[in-house]
Amino acid sequence: MKRWLPLLIVLVCVGLGLLFNSDRGPRLVVLDVGQGDALYVRTPAGQDLLIDAGPGRQVIAELERELPAGDRTLEAIFATHMDADHIGGFEAVLQEFKVLHVFTNGQQPTTKKGHAFIDAVNTQGIELQELSRGQRLTSTDFTMDVLWPDDSERVSSNEGALVMRLVTAEKSFLLMADAPDSVEKKLIELQTQLRSDVLKVGHHGSKTSTTGALLTAVQPGQAVISAGKNNQYGHPTNEVLDRLTGAGIEVLRTDQQGSITLPFNASPKNWFENIFGST
């Protein structure tokens, strides 16, 4: 019995940790914000990231469901590009949460919602940082590589959208924002490391993204599509759904399933830390 006592104590502690800690662990959640994109990431170190904020205020309730109780801080927010279905919710996010870092693709706002977002960043006195290909953000068991835009290609809208690859101890995620086939082609030509376990499908499943060549390069097991129920654009298109299922990839859709949670494990040493929590 004595030999097993230390193990027993550890198991009891782990159990209590799980019971009393509201942190649901490292994960990427494709939030259901209707027609648009908003991705929440809880890193292994307990940071909260938001990549895009959907078209409006609905992101607030989604975030409140995800953040641990009492945590109102987002360590970083990312605007992949200035289209309203991606940045429309940021003004409300900046009003409701404390945001430490703001990253964009370097594009200037072109719409009312875009200007409201940038005004809110300036009002809060947060420095706005532009990301481009080759930059890397790291944290414990978590790396985020910026694959696009290329500095020389800071063009407007979807062609200049931030494409990022998250690498964790267990899984990798390729986040295509609204990047079209021309960007996919350039990423492949530049011999970018694209292979990932999960693909966040580009441009809500529009037929001008997610080419067969991209799927060959990424080889994902799962694909997630963010689109609004019965949206006016016909997203996701049958062409893209056929390409995905034809390649044997499991398809997850916010218009059918609501928010989609994709958990990933930290390495064993951090798994212990995570259970006992950091905020």
Ligand SMILES: [Zn+2]
């Ligand atoms: Zn979009």
